Amino acid sequence: MTDxxxxxxxxxxxxxxxxxxxxxxxxxxxxxxxxxxxxxQHGHAHAHAHHDTEADSQAEILDLDAEVLAGHITDIAAWxxxxxxxxxxxxxxxxxxxxxFALLEQFPDAQVTAVDSSAAHLxxxxxxxxxxxxxxxxxxxxxxxxxxxxxxLGAPDLVWASASMHHMADxxxxxxxxxxxxxxxxxxxxVELAGFPRFLPADAPEDRPGLEDRCHTAxxxxxxxxxxxxxxxxxxxxxxxxxxxxxxxxxxxxxxxxRSEAVGAYALGSLRRLRLSIVDTLRPEDLVxxxxxLDTDGPGSILRREDLAVRTERAVWAARRKD
Numbered sequence: 001m002t003d004x005x006x007x008x009x010x011x012x013x014x015x016x017x018x019x020x021x022x023x024x025x026x027x028x029x030x031x032x033x034x035x036x037x038x039x040x041q042h043g044h045a046h047a048h049a050h051h052d053t054e055a056d057s058q059a060e061i062l063d064l065d066a067e068v069l070a071g072h073i074t075d076i077a078a079w080x081x082x083x084x085x086x087x088x089x090x091x092x093x094x095x096x097x098x099x100x101f102a103l104l105e106q107f108p109d110a111q112v113t114a115v116d117s118s119a120a121h122l123x124x125x126x127x128x129x130x131x132x133x134x135x136x137x138x139x140x141x142x143x144x145x146x147x148x149x150x151x152x153l154g155a156p157d158l159v160w161a162s163a164s165m166h167h168m169a170d171x172x173x174x175x176x177x178x179x180x181x182x183x184x185x186x187x188x189x190x191v192e193l194a195g196f197p198r199f200l201p202a203d204a205p206e207d208r209p210g211l212e213d214r215c216h217t218a219x220x221x222x223x224x225x226x227x228x229x230x231x232x233x234x235x236x237x238x239x240x241x242x243x244x245x246x247x248x249x250x251x252x253x254x255x256x257x258x259r260s261e262a263v264g265a266y267a268l269g270s271l272r273r274l275r276l277s278i279v280d281t282l283r284p285e286d287l288v289x290x291x292x293x294l295d296t297d298g299p300g301s302i303l304r305r306e307d308l309a310v311r312t313e314r315a316v317w318a319a320r321r322k323d
Contacts, residue, residue, distance in 0.1 A: 088156045092160065096125050115145070145168065155186075163191065163193055175243070187246070189317070189318050192234065198216075205289055208285065219277055243319035251313065251315075268296070
């Protein structure tokens with residue numbers, strides 16, 4: 001697979017997609033969730049309004065993930081070392097369906113069970129499936145995968161988990177559950193983003209060069225505490241859970257998008273969500289500079305820049321159930 005061929009996951013973005021309750025719903029994207037900070041104390045009406053806004057915001061980012069990074073997701077699906085095309089696929093932490101639809105296209109005879117903790121994301125996925133005429137090939141299941149008992153997901157030939165495994169409270173247990181779930185000889189694909197994507201040149205913005213790197217450094221301490229499994233080497237974990245590792249690779253992503261509205265919107269939404277986790281730790285002058293980028297009406301808006309790109313890496317592990 002070439003660099004021109006794909007990438008991502010987030011925690012914030014992949015830093016993706018997820019954090020509803022225990023947060024398993026931002027597959028194929030970044031980790032864009034930062035949890036729900038006790039909205040219940042403000043009353044049910046406020047809580048529901050906040051949840052709806054948060055769900056819409058996450059769904060928008062996940063849809064942009066799918067649009068900007070679609071080619072990379074498709075190429076990862078094509079790379080998988082399958083003995084034969086799968087007939088039943090489970091997409092764990094499916095988000096709004098970036099992986100689901102790539103897998104449906106790659107494997108035209110397959111059925112996909114899409115699992116996520118977010119009812120809003122699953123509803124969006126179903127609407128997309130209807131619009132694409134593939135609703136008869138998709139089953140959605142709302143579930144918190146940190147629960148001891150998983151719902152009945154059948155015996156899939158392929159389980160796909162993109163940007164979701166690092167959100168698990170007990171990933172080792174989740175890996176063992178996936179192994180038990182798979183049909184004999186079935187394949188498990190774990191796809192993880194190496195980190196929050198970079199969008200700006202190193203010397204940007206002009207008044208605070210290197211701002212993006214400092215934002216990422218501030219974010220790393222936050223995620224080290226709240227998402228400790230982000231950036232893990234899943235190879236040894238898969239082996240310990242009873243899988244045979246069939247292959248792994250790291251894919252570089254470098255999408256030039258200076259004139260792409262989707263890349264601009266993706267950068268804006270991603271940095272807005274990144275800000276949520278670093279607002280209390282970023283230096284004041286850097287926060288001011290970041291806010292200038294995020295001010296869509298201002299002259300320094302990130303949407304006005306012509307030097308944007310999407311740069312990151314995606315790591316992929318393919319592991320087979322051993323019997």
